[in-house]
Amino acid sequence: MSRRATALLLACACVPAADAPGTSATDTIITTSIATTGTTATTSAAPTTTTATSTSEALTSGGVTFIQPPDGGGSKECDLFEQDCPEGMKCSPHSADGDNAWETLKCVDVVPAPAGFHEPCQLLGVPASGEDTCDEGLMCWFTQSDTGVGICLPHCTGSPDAPVCAPGSRCSSTFPGEDILSLCLPSCDPLAQDCPNGGPCTPWDEEFWGCYSDDSGDEGQAFDPCVHVRACDPGLTCAEPELADECDPRANGCCLPYCDLDLPNTCPGQGQACVAWYVPGQAPPGLEDVGLCALP
Numbered sequence: 525m526s527r528r529a530t531a532l533l534l535a536c537a538c539v540p541a542a543d544a545p546g547t548s549a550t551d552t553i554i555t556t557s558i559a560t561t562g563t564t565a566t567t568s569a570a571p572t573t574t575t576a577t578s579t580s581e582a583l584t585s586g587g588v589t590f591i592q593p594p595d596g597g598g599s600k601e602c603d604l605f606e607q608d609c610p611e612g613m614k615c616s617p618h619s620a621d622g623d624n625a626w627e628t629l630k631c632v633d634v635v636p637a638p639a640g641f642h643e644p645c646q647l648l649g650v651p652a653s654g655e656d657t658c659d660e661g662l663m664c665w666f667t668q669s670d671t672g673v674g675i676c677l678p679h680c681t682g683s684p685d686a687p688v689c690a691p692g693s694r695c696s697s698t699f700p701g702e703d704i705l706s707l708c709l710p711s712c713d714p715l716a717q718d719c720p721n722g723g724p725c726t727p728w729d730e731e732f733w734g735c736y737s738d739d740s741g742d743e744g745q746a747f748d749p750c751v752h753v754r755a756c757d758p759g760l761t762c763a764e765p766e767l768a769d770e771c772d773p774r775a776n777g778c779c780l781p782y783c784d785l786d787l788p789n790t791c792p793g794q795g796q797a798c799v800a801w802y803v804p805g806q807a808p809p810g811l812e813d814v815g816l817c818a819l820p
Contacts, residue, residue, distance in 0.1 A: 600629040604679055604706060605687075607661055616654030616663065617705045626652050626705050634660055639676050642720045646671035662705060666721035666737050675721050680706040694732055709734055714801075714814050715780050717758040724758040731808045732759035746792050749775035768793040783815045791817035 602608055602615035609615050609631035618630035638659035639645045645664035646665035651672070656664035658676035667674030680695040681730040682688035689708035697706040712718050712725035712735050719725050719735035728734045738744070739754040747770040748755075750762035756779035763780045765771035771778030771795050783791055783798035790796055798815040801807070807814070 570775060602629050603633050604629055604704070605681060605683055609660075609680075614660040616656075616747045617652070618654035619650070619652035627815075629704065630654055639664075640660075641676055641678060644677050645674055645676045647674070665707060665709075666723060666735070668737075677710070678708045682710055694728075694734065714811070715784050719758070722758070724753060724756060724760070726753045726761060729785055733811070746779055746781055747771050748779045750777040750779075751777050755779070761816065763816065763818070765814075768796060769819070770794070781817045783817050785815045793819070795819055 547740075604615050604617070607615050612634055613631040614634050615629055616632050617626035618628050618632070619626055620628050628654055632655045633654075633758075635657050639657050639662070640659055641662065641670035645662075646657045647664050647667055648657065651667075656676075658664050662676040662678055664672075664674045665677040676751050678689075680689055680697065684697070684706070687697060687706055689695045693710045695706055696709050708791050710720060714727075714733050717725050721735055721737065723736050723738040726736055736754050739759060740757050743758065744750065744755055744757040746760060747768060749765075749772055750756050753762050755777075756762050760779040760781050762777035765773050765775050765778040768778060768780055771780075781792065782801075783789070785798055785800060787798075789796075789798050796817045797820045798813040799818045799820065801814040801816055802811065
């Protein structure tokens with residue numbers, strides 16, 4: 525396979541979606557086309573996220589996957605979009621039997637002095653209880669599996685069939701037309717790596733870049749082996765090992781940094797250049813300068 529890469533065009537093999545949105549039980553592979561040669565490289569990623577009106581998804585927070593049953597689960601005490609619980613309570617996704625599958629909606633108490641939008645929060649009880657320290661209309665997300673600490677994100681407004689989020693975010697829902705779990709997940713800048721949870725900013729599809737949780741631990745640095753984007757530190761993505769001589773060619777993937785096409789080359793690999801992520805002229809507005817460090 526040629527290592528020449530003058531542009532990377534995402535060809536997303538989407539399956540039930542991911543973390544920042546969430547992850548399915550196993551990670552999936554996103555294939556990136558090397559546009560000028562017709563060859564392909566693979567970028568491993570947690571499954572990508574779509575809008576609430578497209579494919580069904582599994583959502584994850586804190587490394588726990590929550591998959592909504594296709595039948596929508598049991599009876600619902602409240603309406604997630606209307607937030608019609610009694611005063612002092614909020615409507616939250618809930619697991620009736622305490623396992624890790626949100627299948628219904630329940631009114632839960634809003635704690636005194638609750639956390640606001642993008643403020644730190646804490647899960648209360650079991651992960652899928654629906655109880656946390658966020659205010660009404662918000663849910664604790666991007667939580668750490670060991671502490672249950674995360675940040676508050678808003679539920680989508682509007683309706684299950686026509687969900688609404690503020691500009692700069694996207695509604696991610698468990699199933700189209702369902703209302704068990706619908707969250708406005710923030711967009712991000714791949715060069716600024718400005719995710720509110722401190723996690724990596726990675727592409728969900730050809731146009732939208734969103735946040736995931738950082739599962740890299742002590743690894744995930746440049747040229748470390750990886751199997752999905754969450755295994756790399758913020759600012760890096762899990763790419764084809766042949767794009768850097770320093771990568772282990774036997775590995776499934778290799779953490780490589782994003783780079784700015786408008787700045788001098790700062791790529792760490794020997795012989796690497798800043799290669800355009802998008803085909804010239806086809807980048808979404810504001811993403812024209814996004815590149816990936818790769819062997820030309």
